[in-house]
Amino acid sequence: MSAAPDFTDSGNKRIGLLIAILALLLAFSEIGGKNAEQDALAKNVEASNLWAFFQAKTIRGTTLRTAAEAMEVELAGVTDPAARDRMGKRIESWKATVARYESEPETNDGRKELMARAKAAEAQRDISSARDDKYDVVSGLFQIAIVVSSAAIITGLTLLAFTGVGLGLLGVALMAVAQFAPTALF
Template identity: 80%
Template structure:
């Protein structure tokens, strides 16, 4: 007799090993959830910054467009050819600036490009948030599995260990979904 109490359903050592494996999976789930949460926050900030830049470009473009239109009205009343040419050049320069604010593929900072980048960051944020949600549920399931498995040692009821193991497997499956298909299911 070794001094350890064995349950008829397979022994405390196996249940303790199950609990240890569940605790390991819980640690992985918590790390995955924290990483997903941080990524969701970072992508939300990135999207917010890009939309703010988009709005700044919109305001600048509106201001320059308004100035160009006002100068076009002024141009109609000017008869001096040299002054007309100066104003026409200025109007053309402002129109080019407005066009650059709308789309600037070279720098990826035109309104069109900023909107696309912001939408991409939002999509990445949503995926990270879905991943975080699944990791949270997986962690909860694994925690419950640990508690139920621990109760099996105290009570000697092997069905509790089996239930804990099954809940742990569901939690691990949800971890896999969180990592590889975060938008699947819910």
């Protein structure tokens, strides 16, 4: 009579392979999360810089607008035609500069353009932040799947291995959401 075949070694190899695959996926999710985190930080800095530039343009424009208005009041009392001409040209120059500060499509540095660029950077920051949040959950799922699968080897409970597979599949699905639809779900 022959001894019953020993499937424990074969099953352990399969679970070991499962753990290796889960560890690989964990590494990918950690890389994705780190990239998303770095991108969120970079976009946050970019948005902050653009808003600071926007504020500087606002201050400069307000200063010039105020100076032009004050000179217009002063111009009413000037009788010398040459002085009136110089003051009028200065007022028009300041008003043109104020208009340029409001919108400067050639350089993309007017207040209107800066606001649009800052809002776009904020939107990208928010997407990257959402992606990072999802990758954090994915990493947790893979870590739990690895622990549960490891316990399957120790205990011999096949149900734990299947639980590890299920958590791994859930992690893969959420990793796809993090990459392709980061603002979906939560």
